Amino acid sequence: MKNILMIATGGTIASKEGDLGLTPAVTGEELAASVPGIKDICHLEVLQLMNIDSTNMRPRQWLMIRDAIMENYNNYDGFVVLHGTDTMAYTAAALSYLIQDSVKPIVLTGSQKPMANPYTDAKINLFQSILYAADDLSCNVCIVFNGKVVAGTRGRKQRTRSFDAFDSMNFPELAIIRDSRIIRYYTEERPAPQNLKSYASLNDRVFVLKLTPEVKAEIFDLLSGHYDAIILETFGIGGIPEYDDSFEKAIFSWVDSGKTIAVTTQVPEEGCDLGVYQVGKKFSNHKGILKSDDMTTESIVAKLMWILGQTDKQDEIARLFYREINHDRV
């Protein structure tokens, strides 16, 4: 029987109604005890790492989760991280970069309703996550939620209330789970155990700038003292205003000074291509401007924090950015 470590971090799944609203209060042990059938699948142990709403989850907590997994890596066959849904896509992406080529699955899950709610989705999500983590064919970082298995770099919280909270963006779901049956849509290449790579540093000076009509390019100057990288969410497939030259100047001087910029789109699906319209093309081949193609913004944030935690050399930043990791870009 497989040994699975469940790492509890909080979220709605662990929440109770208090005077000020829902807040995490239930332990991982109590959550596991609420779900029938776990003993038939695996031997489960629980580590209570923190108990927070994922709104309060930051890179320092991503590193704590990463450390908990790496410290226990040799003693378990798989890991389930209980996590709030609001920032789960960021954490799943961050873990995808911090722990690469893991033959042992690292599964994130949570719920839209607390475990104690009579109509909760917590039991099935927890059960199916453990089932997936204990399956021989599972590997790498993923989200298991509402019967879907989504690669850790492709998740997005798309709905605030429904049980179907997560979608897999611009990439097929890896599998679906119906009751206790895993139906795989995608055969993952299983990494060789000796190829496991883990990283322990992040640079959190990464900012997402969404273009809106009339936003001022001076924002780049205001950001430069605080951030090393900007992720620019352009219009459509890659439009950047050219009614004057302010954006061109701001963007070129940002990258020419050695800082990082990754260009993406604010449209949720199908990705970015700066080369299509005149309003993007001049940025498409300028040295240092990174093209995000079909990556999610959550993954770009985590990837740049990981890359800038390893290097500040522009060529190396580009090399790592364009390397496909856990299906983050095709």
Ligand SMILES: NC(=O)C[C@H](N)C(=O)O
């Ligand atoms: N459904 C949830 O888990 C939402 C909660 N606010 C969290 O992200 O921690």
